[in-house]
Amino acid sequence: MPVKDCQTEKLIIDTAMNVFFAEGRLYATTQDIADAAGVNRTLINYYFRSKDELLAKVIQKAHEQFVSNSDAILISDLPFREKTEQFMDDFMDKLRRFPYLESFLTVDIIQQRLSKNSVDRFPKEPPQPIQQYLKEIGNEMEAGTIPKSNPVHFMINLVSLMIYPIIMRPLQMRLLNINDTEYDQVVNERKQIILGLLFPETINANTK
Amino acid sequence: MPVKDCQTEKLIIDTAMNVFFAEGRLYATTQDIADAAGVNRTLINYYFRSKDELLAKVIQKAHEQFVSNSDAILISDLPFREKTEQFMDDFMDKLRRFPYLESFLTVDIIQQRLSKNSVDRFPKEPPQPIQQYLKEIGNEMEAGTIPKSNPVHFMINLVSLMIYPIIMRPLQMRLLNINDTEYDQVVNERKQIILGLLFPETINANTK
DNA sequence: AATATGTTTGACATATTTGTCAACAAAAAT
DNA sequence: ATTTTTGTTGACAAATATGTCAAACATATT
Numbered sequence: 001m002p003v004k005d006c007q008t009e010k011l012i013i014d015t016a017m018n019v020f021f022a023e024g025r026l027y028a029t030t031q032d033i034a035d036a037a038g039v040n041r042t043l044i045n046y047y048f049r050s051k052d053e054l055l056a057k058v059i060q061k062a063h064e065q066f067v068s069n070s071d072a073i074l075i076s077d078l079p080f081r082e083k084t085e086q087f088m089d090d091f092m093d094k095l096r097r098f099p100y101l102e103s104f105l106t107v108d109i110i111q112q113r114l115s116k117n118s119v120d121r122f123p124k125e126p127p128q129p130i131q132q133y134l135k136e137i138g139n140e141m142e143a144g145t146i147p148k149s150n151p152v153h154f155m156i157n158l159v160s161l162m163i164y165p166i167i168m169r170p171l172q173m174r175l176l177n178i179n180d181t182e183y184d185q186v187v188n189e190r191k192q193i194i195l196g197l198l199f200p201e202t203i204n205a206n207t208k
Numbered sequence: 209m210p211v212k213d214c215q216t217e218k219l220i221i222d223t224a225m226n227v228f229f230a231e232g233r234l235y236a237t238t239q240d241i242a243d244a245a246g247v248n249r250t251l252i253n254y255y256f257r258s259k260d261e262l263l264a265k266v267i268q269k270a271h272e273q274f275v276s277n278s279d280a281i282l283i284s285d286l287p288f289r290e291k292t293e294q295f296m297d298d299f300m301d302k303l304r305r306f307p308y309l310e311s312f313l314t315v316d317i318i319q320q321r322l323s324k325n326s327v328d329r330f331p332k333e334p335p336q337p338i339q340q341y342l343k344e345i346g347n348e349m350e351a352g353t354i355p356k357s358n359p360v361h362f363m364i365n366l367v368s369l370m371i372y373p374i375i376m377r378p379l380q381m382r383l384l385n386i387n388d389t390e391y392d393q394v395v396n397e398r399k400q401i402i403l404g405l406l407f408p409e410t411i412n413a414n415t416k
Numbered sequence: 417a418a419t420a421t422g423t424t425t426g427a428c429a430t431a432t433t434t435g436t437c438a439a440c441a442a443a444a445a446t
Numbered sequence: 447a448t449t450t451t452t453g454t455t456g457a458c459a460a461a462t463a464t465g466t467c468a469a470a471c472a473t474a475t476t
Contacts, residue, residue: 008423024318029463040425045465100318102376106311109378110232126385134384152384152394153401159380160372165364168310168371170317176342176360177334186360193361200408216453237433248455253435 009047011037016058021098026107030054059108059121062101066094067127074129080140081199083133088162088191095166103167130155146199154198161194217255219245224266229306234315238262267316267329270309274302275335282337288348289407291341296370296399303374311375338363354407362406369402 015037019028030051034041048054073086094101108121137151146154165172165187173183223245227236238259242249256262281294302309316329345359354362373380373395381391 023322025322026315027319030465031463042426042465042467043424046423049465051464102379103311103314103318105379106376107234107315110308110311111235113378114231114233122382127383130383131385147404149401150394150397152386153397155384156373156380156394157369157401157405159376160368161365163376164368164372168314168367170321171310171313172364172367174330175335175338176363177339178360186358186364189358189361193357193365196355197365197405238435239433250435250437250456251454254453257435259434 008039008043012039012044012047012054013058013061016054017062017098020058020104021062021101024100024103026100026104055108056121059105062098063122066101067129071127071129074133080136080145083136084158084198085191085195087133088158088194091159091162092191095163099166099169102163157198158194161197162190165190216247216251220247220252220255220262221266221269224262225270225306228266228312229270229309232308232311234308234312263316264329267313270306271330274309275337279335279337282341288344288353291344292366292406293399293403295341296366296402299367299370300399303371307374307377310371365406366402369405370398373398 012033016028016033019025019033019036025032030044031041033054034044044051044054048057069090070087073083073090076083078086112121134151134155137146137154140146141148141151141154169183173179178186220241224236224241227233227241227244233240238252239249241262242252252259252262256265277298278295281291281298284291284294286294320329342359342363345354345362348354349356349359349362377391381387386394
Protein backbone atom coordinates (compact mmCIF):
# COMPACT_ATOMS: atom_id res chain seq x y z
CA MET A 1 0.00 0.00 0.00
CA PRO A 2 2.07 2.84 -1.29
CA VAL A 3 -0.30 5.66 -0.48
CA LYS A 4 -0.83 6.47 3.13
CA ASP A 5 -4.31 5.53 4.17
CA CYS A 6 -5.06 8.59 6.27
CA GLN A 7 -8.53 7.26 7.00
CA THR A 8 -7.89 6.13 10.53
CA GLU A 9 -5.69 9.11 11.28
CA LYS A 10 -8.43 11.49 10.26
CA LEU A 11 -11.01 9.49 12.19
CA ILE A 12 -8.95 9.76 15.35
CA ILE A 13 -8.42 13.48 14.97
CA ASP A 14 -12.08 14.17 14.28
CA THR A 15 -13.17 11.98 17.15
CA ALA A 16 -10.73 13.62 19.53
CA MET A 17 -11.97 17.06 18.52
CA ASN A 18 -15.49 15.95 19.21
CA VAL A 19 -14.67 14.43 22.58
CA PHE A 20 -12.64 17.41 23.76
CA PHE A 21 -14.35 20.40 22.21
CA ALA A 22 -17.95 19.33 21.61
CA GLU A 23 -18.59 16.90 24.46
CA GLY A 24 -16.34 18.75 26.88
CA ARG A 25 -14.56 15.68 28.22
CA LEU A 26 -11.45 17.68 28.95
CA TYR A 27 -9.78 14.89 30.89
CA ALA A 28 -10.46 12.22 28.28
CA THR A 29 -7.77 9.53 28.09
CA THR A 30 -6.34 8.00 24.97
CA GLN A 31 -8.50 4.97 25.72
CA ASP A 32 -11.60 7.17 25.82
CA ILE A 33 -10.76 8.61 22.44
CA ALA A 34 -9.96 5.22 20.96
CA ASP A 35 -13.26 3.85 22.24
CA ALA A 36 -15.17 6.80 20.84
CA ALA A 37 -13.48 6.26 17.50
CA GLY A 38 -13.92 2.49 17.65
CA VAL A 39 -10.23 1.80 17.10
CA ASN A 40 -7.44 0.22 19.08
CA ARG A 41 -5.77 2.57 21.53
CA THR A 42 -2.25 1.92 20.33
CA LEU A 43 -3.17 3.29 16.93
CA ILE A 44 -3.00 6.68 18.55
CA ASN A 45 0.64 6.00 19.29
CA TYR A 46 1.16 4.61 15.83
CA TYR A 47 -0.17 7.70 14.11
CA PHE A 48 0.78 10.41 16.60
CA ARG A 49 3.58 8.92 18.69
CA SER A 50 2.13 10.29 21.92
CA LYS A 51 -1.00 11.78 23.39
CA ASP A 52 0.72 15.12 23.52
CA GLU A 53 1.35 15.13 19.79
CA LEU A 54 -2.25 14.17 19.16
CA LEU A 55 -3.28 17.15 21.24
CA ALA A 56 -1.00 19.38 19.24
CA LYS A 57 -2.53 18.15 15.98
CA VAL A 58 -6.04 18.47 17.31
CA ILE A 59 -5.48 21.99 18.53
CA GLN A 60 -3.79 22.95 15.30
CA LYS A 61 -6.68 21.64 13.24
CA ALA A 62 -9.23 23.32 15.46
CA HIS A 63 -7.31 26.55 15.09
CA GLU A 64 -7.29 26.22 11.32
CA GLN A 65 -11.01 25.57 11.19
CA PHE A 66 -11.64 28.45 13.51
CA VAL A 67 -9.69 31.06 11.63
CA SER A 68 -10.42 29.85 8.11
CA ASN A 69 -13.67 31.73 7.63
CA SER A 70 -13.14 34.48 10.12
CA ASP A 71 -9.83 35.51 8.63
CA ALA A 72 -11.46 35.89 5.25
CA ILE A 73 -14.18 38.00 6.81
CA LEU A 74 -11.74 40.15 8.74
CA ILE A 75 -9.59 40.99 5.71
CA SER A 76 -12.56 41.54 3.42
CA ASP A 77 -13.52 45.06 2.40
CA LEU A 78 -16.96 44.99 3.92
CA PRO A 79 -18.13 48.07 5.82
CA PHE A 80 -17.08 47.90 9.45
CA ARG A 81 -20.48 47.22 10.93
CA GLU A 82 -21.32 44.45 8.47
CA LYS A 83 -17.89 42.94 8.83
CA THR A 84 -18.36 42.84 12.57
CA GLU A 85 -21.75 41.21 12.23
CA GLN A 86 -20.47 38.57 9.85
CA PHE A 87 -17.57 37.90 12.18
CA MET A 88 -20.02 37.47 15.02
CA ASP A 89 -22.26 35.11 13.07
CA ASP A 90 -19.31 33.00 12.08
CA PHE A 91 -17.84 33.02 15.56
CA MET A 92 -21.06 32.11 17.30
CA ASP A 93 -21.62 29.29 14.84
CA LYS A 94 -18.29 27.83 15.81
CA LEU A 95 -19.06 28.33 19.48
CA ARG A 96 -22.20 26.30 19.04
CA ARG A 97 -20.23 23.56 17.32
CA PHE A 98 -17.34 23.45 19.78
CA PRO A 99 -18.56 25.10 22.97
CA TYR A 100 -15.70 23.75 25.05
CA LEU A 101 -12.86 24.68 22.74
CA GLU A 102 -11.99 27.90 24.50
CA SER A 103 -12.05 26.29 27.93
CA PHE A 104 -9.78 23.58 26.65
CA LEU A 105 -7.37 26.05 25.14
CA THR A 106 -7.31 28.15 28.25
CA VAL A 107 -6.52 25.26 30.52
CA ASP A 108 -3.97 24.03 28.03
CA ILE A 109 -2.24 27.38 27.80
CA ILE A 110 -2.25 27.77 31.56
CA GLN A 111 -0.66 24.37 32.01
CA GLN A 112 1.85 25.03 29.27
CA ARG A 113 2.97 28.20 30.99
CA LEU A 114 3.70 26.19 34.10
CA SER A 115 5.57 23.31 32.49
CA LYS A 116 8.79 24.43 30.89
CA ASN A 117 9.35 21.39 28.70
CA SER A 118 6.15 21.34 26.68
CA VAL A 119 6.11 22.40 23.08
CA ASP A 120 4.32 25.55 22.10
CA ARG A 121 1.17 24.63 20.23
CA PHE A 122 0.38 28.03 18.81
CA PRO A 123 1.86 29.95 15.94
CA LYS A 124 4.12 32.65 17.22
CA GLU A 125 3.52 35.22 14.53
CA PRO A 126 0.63 37.60 15.26
CA PRO A 127 -2.42 36.94 13.09
CA GLN A 128 -2.55 39.66 10.44
CA PRO A 129 -6.33 39.63 9.95
CA ILE A 130 -6.80 40.65 13.56
CA GLN A 131 -4.15 43.33 13.24
CA GLN A 132 -5.95 44.74 10.24
CA TYR A 133 -9.30 44.62 11.99
CA LEU A 134 -7.77 46.46 14.95
CA LYS A 135 -6.66 49.18 12.57
CA GLU A 136 -10.19 49.46 11.21
CA ILE A 137 -11.51 49.71 14.74
CA GLY A 138 -9.10 52.59 15.27
CA ASN A 139 -10.39 54.25 12.11
CA GLU A 140 -13.99 53.94 13.26
CA MET A 141 -13.03 55.50 16.56
CA GLU A 142 -11.36 58.37 14.73
CA ALA A 143 -14.46 58.79 12.62
CA GLY A 144 -16.58 58.83 15.77
CA THR A 145 -18.68 55.84 14.84
CA ILE A 146 -17.80 54.07 18.06
CA PRO A 147 -16.47 55.43 21.38
CA LYS A 148 -12.75 56.16 21.46
CA SER A 149 -10.39 53.91 23.39
CA ASN A 150 -7.56 51.50 22.82
CA PRO A 151 -8.92 49.39 19.91
CA VAL A 152 -8.09 46.18 21.73
CA HIS A 153 -10.91 47.04 24.14
CA PHE A 154 -13.42 46.79 21.33
CA MET A 155 -12.03 43.43 20.34
CA ILE A 156 -11.93 42.17 23.92
CA ASN A 157 -15.47 43.37 24.51
CA LEU A 158 -16.66 41.66 21.37
CA VAL A 159 -15.25 38.24 22.13
CA SER A 160 -15.92 38.46 25.87
CA LEU A 161 -19.60 39.08 25.32
CA MET A 162 -19.87 36.20 22.87
CA ILE A 163 -17.74 33.56 24.53
CA TYR A 164 -18.22 33.95 28.25
CA PRO A 165 -21.91 33.14 28.38
CA ILE A 166 -21.18 29.95 26.45
CA ILE A 167 -18.23 28.59 28.36
CA MET A 168 -19.62 29.56 31.79
CA ARG A 169 -23.10 28.37 31.00
CA PRO A 170 -23.30 25.77 33.79
CA LEU A 171 -22.11 28.26 36.38
CA GLN A 172 -24.30 31.09 35.14
CA MET A 173 -27.40 28.93 35.04
CA ARG A 174 -26.93 28.24 38.73
CA LEU A 175 -26.16 31.80 39.71
CA LEU A 176 -28.97 33.31 37.68
CA ASN A 177 -31.33 30.47 38.58
CA ILE A 178 -32.57 29.80 35.08
CA ASN A 179 -33.04 26.52 33.24
CA ASP A 180 -31.81 25.25 29.90
CA THR A 181 -34.74 26.54 27.89
CA GLU A 182 -34.43 30.02 29.32
CA TYR A 183 -30.69 30.07 28.84
CA ASP A 184 -31.06 29.00 25.22
CA GLN A 185 -33.45 31.88 24.73
CA VAL A 186 -30.92 34.27 26.26
CA VAL A 187 -28.14 32.93 24.05
CA ASN A 188 -30.27 33.49 20.97
CA GLU A 189 -30.75 37.12 21.96
CA ARG A 190 -27.06 37.74 22.51
CA LYS A 191 -26.16 39.01 19.06
CA GLN A 192 -28.60 41.90 19.15
CA ILE A 193 -27.71 42.70 22.74
CA ILE A 194 -24.01 42.79 21.91
CA LEU A 195 -24.52 44.92 18.83
CA GLY A 196 -26.53 47.32 20.94
CA LEU A 197 -23.64 47.64 23.34
CA LEU A 198 -20.83 47.96 20.82
CA PHE A 199 -22.66 50.37 18.52
CA PRO A 200 -24.44 52.76 20.85
CA GLU A 201 -27.48 54.50 19.36
CA THR A 202 -26.24 58.06 19.78
CA ILE A 203 -23.13 57.56 17.78
CA ASN A 204 -24.70 55.06 15.47
CA ALA A 205 -27.48 57.47 14.58
CA ASN A 206 -24.94 59.78 12.95
CA THR A 207 -23.88 57.13 10.50
CA LYS A 208 -27.33 56.41 9.22
CA MET B 209 -6.67 17.68 73.30
CA PRO B 210 -10.34 18.57 73.43
CA VAL B 211 -10.34 21.23 70.76
CA LYS B 212 -9.43 20.15 67.27
CA ASP B 213 -6.15 21.63 66.24
CA CYS B 214 -7.37 22.93 62.91
CA GLN B 215 -3.97 24.43 62.21
CA THR B 216 -2.82 21.88 59.67
CA GLU B 217 -6.26 21.54 58.19
CA LYS B 218 -6.48 25.25 57.56
CA LEU B 219 -2.94 25.31 56.19
CA ILE B 220 -3.82 22.63 53.67
CA ILE B 221 -6.99 24.36 52.54
CA ASP B 222 -5.29 27.73 52.16
CA THR B 223 -2.40 26.19 50.30
CA ALA B 224 -4.70 24.29 48.00
CA MET B 225 -6.65 27.43 47.22
CA ASN B 226 -3.42 29.17 46.36
CA VAL B 227 -2.16 26.36 44.17
CA PHE B 228 -5.42 25.95 42.28
CA PHE B 229 -6.84 29.45 42.07
CA ALA B 230 -3.86 31.77 42.33
CA GLU B 231 -1.08 29.78 40.69
CA GLY B 232 -3.40 28.12 38.22
CA ARG B 233 -2.03 24.61 38.66
CA LEU B 234 -5.38 23.07 37.82
CA TYR B 235 -3.97 19.55 37.59
CA ALA B 236 -2.08 19.71 40.87
CA THR B 237 -1.85 16.37 42.68
CA THR B 238 -2.25 15.79 46.38
CA GLN B 239 1.52 15.49 46.53
CA ASP B 240 1.91 18.90 44.92
CA ILE B 241 -0.37 20.46 47.49
CA ALA B 242 1.31 18.67 50.36
CA ASP B 243 4.70 19.85 49.14
CA ALA B 244 3.47 23.42 48.79
CA ALA B 245 2.11 23.25 52.31
CA GLY B 246 5.20 21.51 53.66
CA VAL B 247 3.25 18.64 55.17
CA ASN B 248 3.02 14.91 54.62
CA ARG B 249 0.71 13.92 51.82
CA THR B 250 -1.30 11.44 53.83
CA LEU B 251 -2.41 14.24 56.11
CA ILE B 252 -4.69 15.25 53.29
CA ASN B 253 -6.39 11.88 53.60
CA TYR B 254 -6.39 12.17 57.37
CA TYR B 255 -8.20 15.49 57.36
CA PHE B 256 -10.29 15.23 54.22
CA ARG B 257 -10.57 11.48 53.52
CA SER B 258 -10.00 11.98 49.79
CA LYS B 259 -8.81 14.47 47.26
CA ASP B 260 -12.36 14.90 46.10
CA GLU B 261 -13.50 15.98 49.53
CA LEU B 262 -10.61 18.41 49.77
CA LEU B 263 -11.74 19.90 46.48
CA ALA B 264 -15.26 20.22 47.80
CA LYS B 265 -14.01 22.05 50.91
CA VAL B 266 -11.73 24.28 48.89
CA ILE B 267 -14.46 25.22 46.46
CA GLN B 268 -16.89 25.82 49.26
CA LYS B 269 -14.48 28.13 51.05
CA ALA B 270 -13.65 29.99 47.86
CA HIS B 271 -17.34 30.43 47.26
CA GLU B 272 -17.85 31.82 50.75
CA GLN B 273 -15.00 34.27 50.36
CA PHE B 274 -16.23 35.29 46.98
CA VAL B 275 -19.80 36.04 47.93
CA SER B 276 -19.14 37.45 51.41
CA ASN B 277 -18.54 41.04 50.36
CA SER B 278 -20.40 41.05 47.12
CA ASP B 279 -23.60 39.75 48.67
CA ALA B 280 -23.51 42.59 51.18
CA ILE B 281 -23.02 45.05 48.36
CA LEU B 282 -25.79 43.56 46.26
CA ILE B 283 -28.41 43.66 49.00
CA SER B 284 -27.39 47.13 50.22
CA ASP B 285 -29.61 50.09 49.43
CA LEU B 286 -27.04 51.97 47.43
CA PRO B 287 -28.20 53.65 44.24
CA PHE B 288 -28.00 51.27 41.31
CA ARG B 289 -25.04 52.83 39.57
CA GLU B 290 -22.95 53.05 42.75
CA LYS B 291 -23.92 49.56 43.76
CA THR B 292 -22.79 48.30 40.39
CA GLU B 293 -19.48 50.12 40.67
CA GLN B 294 -18.82 48.76 44.15
CA PHE B 295 -19.70 45.28 42.96
CA MET B 296 -17.23 45.71 40.12
CA ASP B 297 -14.45 46.94 42.39
CA ASP B 298 -14.97 44.05 44.75
CA PHE B 299 -15.22 41.53 41.96
CA MET B 300 -12.11 42.71 40.15
CA ASP B 301 -10.17 42.65 43.40
CA LYS B 302 -11.04 39.00 43.81
CA LEU B 303 -10.18 38.31 40.22
CA ARG B 304 -6.74 39.72 40.81
CA ARG B 305 -6.35 37.52 43.89
CA PHE B 306 -7.66 34.29 42.34
CA PRO B 307 -7.46 34.72 38.59
CA TYR B 308 -7.90 31.01 37.87
CA LEU B 309 -10.86 30.38 40.12
CA GLU B 310 -13.45 30.70 37.38
CA SER B 311 -11.53 28.47 35.01
CA PHE B 312 -11.25 25.89 37.73
CA LEU B 313 -14.93 26.04 38.57
CA THR B 314 -15.91 25.82 34.94
CA VAL B 315 -13.82 22.76 34.27
CA ASP B 316 -15.02 21.25 37.50
CA ILE B 317 -18.67 21.81 36.66
CA ILE B 318 -18.19 20.47 33.17
CA GLN B 319 -16.60 17.30 34.50
CA GLN B 320 -19.23 16.91 37.18
CA ARG B 321 -21.95 17.09 34.60
CA LEU B 322 -20.33 14.20 32.78
CA SER B 323 -19.70 11.94 35.77
CA LYS B 324 -22.89 10.81 37.39
CA ASN B 325 -21.41 9.69 40.69
CA SER B 326 -19.73 12.86 41.90
CA VAL B 327 -21.22 14.93 44.65
CA ASP B 328 -22.61 18.34 43.88
CA ARG B 329 -20.33 20.98 45.25
CA PHE B 330 -22.61 23.95 44.91
CA PRO B 331 -25.52 25.11 46.95
CA LYS B 332 -28.74 24.27 45.17
CA GLU B 333 -30.78 27.23 46.30
CA PRO B 334 -30.49 30.31 44.06
CA PRO B 335 -28.47 33.12 45.63
CA GLN B 336 -30.94 35.77 46.82
CA PRO B 337 -28.60 38.75 46.49
CA ILE B 338 -28.31 38.12 42.78
CA GLN B 339 -32.06 37.67 42.48
CA GLN B 340 -32.58 41.01 44.18
CA TYR B 341 -30.00 42.70 42.00
CA LEU B 342 -31.72 41.29 38.93
CA LYS B 343 -34.94 42.87 40.11
CA GLU B 344 -33.19 46.21 40.48
CA ILE B 345 -31.82 45.85 36.98
CA GLY B 346 -35.38 45.33 35.81
CA ASN B 347 -36.45 48.46 37.64
CA GLU B 348 -33.71 50.51 36.02
CA MET B 349 -34.79 49.23 32.64
CA GLU B 350 -38.36 50.23 33.41
CA ALA B 351 -37.15 53.65 34.45
CA GLY B 352 -35.19 53.94 31.23
CA THR B 353 -31.81 54.33 32.88
CA ILE B 354 -30.40 51.41 30.93
CA PRO B 355 -31.57 49.76 27.72
CA LYS B 356 -34.45 47.33 28.09
CA SER B 357 -33.87 43.59 27.80
CA ASN B 358 -34.00 40.46 29.90
CA PRO B 359 -32.16 41.59 33.07
CA VAL B 360 -29.91 38.55 32.97
CA HIS B 361 -28.27 40.09 29.90
CA PHE B 362 -27.07 43.02 31.98
CA MET B 363 -25.64 40.63 34.56
CA ILE B 364 -24.04 38.42 31.93
CA ASN B 365 -22.56 41.44 30.19
CA LEU B 366 -21.19 42.76 33.44
CA VAL B 367 -19.37 39.61 34.46
CA SER B 368 -18.34 38.66 30.93
CA LEU B 369 -16.58 41.97 30.42
CA MET B 370 -14.77 41.68 33.74
CA ILE B 371 -13.81 38.03 33.80
CA TYR B 372 -13.05 37.05 30.25
CA PRO B 373 -10.05 39.31 29.72
CA ILE B 374 -8.55 37.89 32.91
CA ILE B 375 -9.05 34.18 32.36
CA MET B 376 -8.19 34.31 28.66
CA ARG B 377 -5.24 36.60 29.13
CA PRO B 378 -2.63 34.23 27.66
CA LEU B 379 -4.75 33.57 24.59
CA GLN B 380 -5.69 37.20 24.08
CA MET B 381 -2.11 38.40 24.43
CA ARG B 382 -1.17 36.14 21.54
CA LEU B 383 -4.10 37.03 19.34
CA LEU B 384 -3.85 40.76 19.93
CA ASN B 385 -0.05 40.66 19.83
CA ILE B 386 0.53 42.72 22.94
CA ASN B 387 2.91 42.13 25.84
CA ASP B 388 2.40 41.95 29.59
CA THR B 389 2.88 45.65 30.22
CA GLU B 390 0.38 46.63 27.58
CA TYR B 391 -2.12 44.07 28.77
CA ASP B 392 -1.81 45.30 32.36
CA GLN B 393 -2.55 48.77 31.08
CA VAL B 394 -5.62 47.49 29.26
CA VAL B 395 -6.84 45.64 32.34
CA ASN B 396 -6.54 48.81 34.40
CA GLU B 397 -8.74 50.65 31.92
CA ARG B 398 -11.42 47.99 31.93
CA LYS B 399 -13.64 49.40 34.65
CA GLN B 400 -14.24 52.69 32.87
CA ILE B 401 -14.66 50.96 29.53
CA ILE B 402 -17.24 48.60 30.98
CA LEU B 403 -19.16 51.37 32.71
CA GLY B 404 -19.23 53.24 29.43
CA LEU B 405 -20.81 50.24 27.76
CA LEU B 406 -23.34 49.36 30.43
CA PHE B 407 -24.47 52.93 31.09
CA PRO B 408 -24.65 54.54 27.66
CA GLU B 409 -24.39 58.32 27.63
CA THR B 410 -27.73 59.06 26.01
CA ILE B 411 -29.79 57.30 28.55
CA ASN B 412 -27.48 58.15 31.37
CA ALA B 413 -27.72 61.85 30.55
CA ASN B 414 -31.41 61.77 31.47
CA THR B 415 -30.69 60.71 34.99
CA LYS B 416 -28.25 63.48 35.73
C1' DA C 417 2.54 -17.43 -4.88
C1' DA C 418 5.91 -14.68 -2.67
C1' DT C 419 7.15 -10.45 -0.89
C1' DA C 420 7.11 -5.92 0.79
C1' DT C 421 4.77 -2.17 2.91
C1' DG C 422 1.70 -0.19 5.71
C1' DT C 423 -1.77 -1.19 9.39
C1' DT C 424 -3.76 -3.31 13.49
C1' DT C 425 -3.73 -5.95 17.69
C1' DG C 426 -2.79 -7.81 22.40
C1' DA C 427 0.57 -8.37 25.94
C1' DC C 428 3.72 -6.19 28.61
C1' DA C 429 6.46 -2.59 31.13
C1' DT C 430 6.58 1.75 33.29
C1' DA C 431 5.12 5.74 35.61
C1' DT C 432 1.91 8.28 38.22
C1' DT C 433 -1.47 9.02 41.52
C1' DT C 434 -4.42 7.95 45.16
C1' DG C 435 -5.78 5.66 49.37
C1' DT C 436 -4.93 2.46 53.43
C1' DC C 437 -2.60 0.76 57.24
C1' DA C 438 0.23 0.00 61.05
C1' DA C 439 3.60 2.13 63.59
C1' DC C 440 5.14 6.10 65.88
C1' DA C 441 5.10 10.81 68.31
C1' DA C 442 2.95 14.29 71.01
C1' DA C 443 -0.31 16.17 73.86
C1' DA C 444 -4.25 15.81 77.03
C1' DA C 445 -6.92 13.23 80.47
C1' DT C 446 -7.11 10.01 84.01
C1' DA D 447 2.91 7.98 85.57
C1' DT D 448 0.23 5.74 82.38
C1' DT D 449 -3.54 5.67 79.53
C1' DT D 450 -6.13 7.67 75.87
C1' DT D 451 -6.73 10.60 72.21
C1' DT D 452 -5.01 13.21 68.44
C1' DG D 453 -1.71 14.04 64.98
C1' DT D 454 2.07 12.45 61.83
C1' DT D 455 4.92 9.40 59.11
C1' DG D 456 6.65 5.83 55.84
C1' DA D 457 5.71 1.59 53.54
C1' DC D 458 2.63 -0.70 50.90
C1' DA D 459 -1.36 -1.81 47.67
C1' DA D 460 -4.44 -0.71 44.00
C1' DA D 461 -5.96 1.73 40.18
C1' DT D 462 -5.18 4.23 36.14
C1' DA D 463 -2.76 5.97 32.07
C1' DT D 464 0.77 6.04 28.72
C1' DG D 465 4.08 4.06 25.66
C1' DT D 466 6.67 0.01 23.47
C1' DC D 467 7.10 -4.18 21.20
C1' DA D 468 6.67 -8.21 18.53
C1' DA D 469 3.51 -10.66 16.14
C1' DA D 470 -0.51 -10.89 13.13
C1' DC D 471 -3.00 -9.01 9.31
C1' DA D 472 -4.27 -6.93 4.83
C1' DT D 473 -3.33 -5.32 0.44
C1' DA D 474 -0.76 -4.08 -3.61
C1' DT D 475 3.33 -5.16 -6.35
C1' DT D 476 6.55 -8.32 -8.22
